[in-house]
Amino acid sequence: MQRVALTPDLAMSRNSMSPDADTCSNAVLPSFDPKILRGAFGRFATGLTVVTAASEDGPVGITANSFSSVSLDPPLVLWSIARSSRRFDAFAGARFQAIHILGAGQIDLSRRFFRDGRDFAGLDTVPGLGGVPLIRGALALLECEIVSRMDCGDHLVLIGHVRAMETSDGEPLVFAAGRYGTLAAFAS
Numbered sequence: 001m002q003r004v005a006l007t008p009d010l011a012m013s014r015n016s017m018s019p020d021a022d023t024c025s026n027a028v029l030p031s032f033d034p035k036i037l038r039g040a041f042g043r044f045a046t047g048l049t050v051v052t053a054a055s056e057d058g059p060v061g062i063t064a065n066s067f068s069s070v071s072l073d074p075p076l077v078l079w080s081i082a083r084s085s086r087r088f089d090a091f092a093g094a095r096f097q098a099i100h101i102l103g104a105g106q107i108d109l110s111r112r113f114f115r116d117g118r119d120f121a122g123l124d125t126v127p128g129l130g131g132v133p134l135i136r137g138a139l140a141l142l143e144c145e146i147v148s149r150m151d152c153g154d155h156l157v158l159i160g161h162v163r164a165m166e167t168s169d170g171e172p173l174v175f176a177a178g179r180y181g182t183l184a185a186f187a188s
């Protein structure tokens, strides 16, 4: 294992919070290869979600593994959208969004919204809060109202207040190191 520096040496800095600390906009060293960082992030196994919204151009969806639960009381979650995404405006501007936590049998749905954010053809959907398309069959469905947005480097973090939800039983879909999997290997 080799240590890679991402920023100029901070060893001499005091270990106290600076009131001006803006970790979201600190640039990394120009010599730094982002592939190395992507590789490190990718070692963190996540679940997978499809987030949907209603936009001026119709329903939109995106496969996202940046989802995280944040708070139980009030019920808050987050996910982040890449600024480079063609779907950025649709999600950055959507007050209501539905987060579908995918089950082990939903790789196809993940691939569909990885490729194309507008492809709802043949999907069983019903309108949720704000007319957001709710896709049937997810392991959990969180209907959220976006209550906060935070610029964070090349992504925008969206904080959602969960306004309605439903769950069903089943195995989650897992994603790590660029590959899909299930939790079967961990069952004892």
Ligand SMILES: Cc1cc2nc3c(=O)[nH]c(=O)nc-3n(C[C@H](O)[C@H](O)[C@H](O)COP(=O)(O)O)c2cc1C
Pocket (backbone or CB within 6 Å): 048, 062, 063, 064, 065, 066, 067, 079, 080, 081, 082, 084, 085, 086, 087, 088, 113, 114, 115, 116, 117, 175
């Ligand atoms: C496993 C996986 C997780 C992803 N997670 C995110 C995410 O959290 N945020 C995001 O903006 N894009 C994420 N993406 C990329 C989008 O699903 C989609 O491929 C991308 O937005 C395509 O570019 P476009 O929006 O310009 O069409 C993820 C893709 C995959 C395969």
